[in-house]
Amino acid sequence: MTSPDFKALRREFPLLSRKTYLNSGSYCALANSVKDAFNQYMEDRLLVGANWDVWVMKNEAVRGSVAQLLHALPDEIAVTASASAGINALASALEFGGERNKVVISDFEFPTNAQIWHAQEKKGAQVVHVPRAADGYIGLEQFDKLIDERTQLVAVTQVCFRNGARLDIAGITRMAHARGAKMLVDTYQAAGGVEIDVKALNVDFAVGGLLKYLLGTAGLGFLYARRELIPALLPTNSGWFAQENITAMDISANRPSPTARRFEAGTPAVVNCYASEAGLKFLLEVGVPAAEARIQQLTRQCMDALEEIGWPAITPRADERRGPTVAIPARDASGLTAKLLARDIVTSYRDNCIRASFHFYNNEDDVGAFIAAMRELRSTDRE
């Protein structure tokens, strides 16, 4: 396999010639082709009007590309408005009245994957949080203490949005299944920057969104549901686009689609489908394994250099324990982010850390500019 021409690919993101952009964990840089796709939507609206045939195709193109990305079947993918929408649709199909009422989440969750499960307490769910160990990581031994025969679902993030740590999803899934529980993974901070094969991981459900490493836009997400599980799951969060026959317009009953479309709801976010189709196309042409290798190279370089300047990241060092984000502790994370931005270096912050997130379109100069600024700012903010 020949390596992609990363230098040429970088030119497709005009922002990168103006900024050191280390913020893909919040929102990706915009590719020319994605901008063109937004413009195409405008053209279609101006000149064609209601272009429903094309719009349905765009939604299906996103479904097909997400399936390709995850190594799943298109019928196992629901195209949703957000990750939250996918989790809510799934949660609405689960019962928590019986013995298996436990949902195991982790302390690394993005709020939505905790709050929605806590919202199920009204239906009888008991939500438990797997805490981090003394080294700051959440290993299998931590999950071992809380996943049991009363667990219905283990719902965990693949990469933590706060500290960039990557969990052992295959290992957690094996443990969940051995104890009769199902497994949901939140891929949001991983998909596009980490190769994900839902069949190899053997997860039952996966959610994510299009605006970060998938190069698309806000306002679109997905839910993967393993084919064999779909018929028994009847969401009460529903809508006409979740029906077996959308055009039947039948108001006499709820007839859910036999596929993962049953987790969808209303009119698709058409403009977001245009943009996300283009973003996914770009990413899949680069190839996620190639993107992941490039990201690992850059994050490793960044973490090594941070050690050298005496300001180490809290993100785990081992390649298999981290994703595209490097988190660095700071006394005044918001102030530091602002000082970096004043130097045209775009990062973000969560809690008491700044986050530098890398994609394949970053390069060694970005690492160099970031480290030089951090070295300079070290005396103003050091823990």
Ligand SMILES: Cc1ncc(COP(=O)(O)O)c(C=O)c1O
């Ligand atoms: C891990 C993770 N999950 C979920 C989300 C967002 O979910 P939603 O699409 O519902 O806004 C994010 C956004 O930053 C995230 O980082």
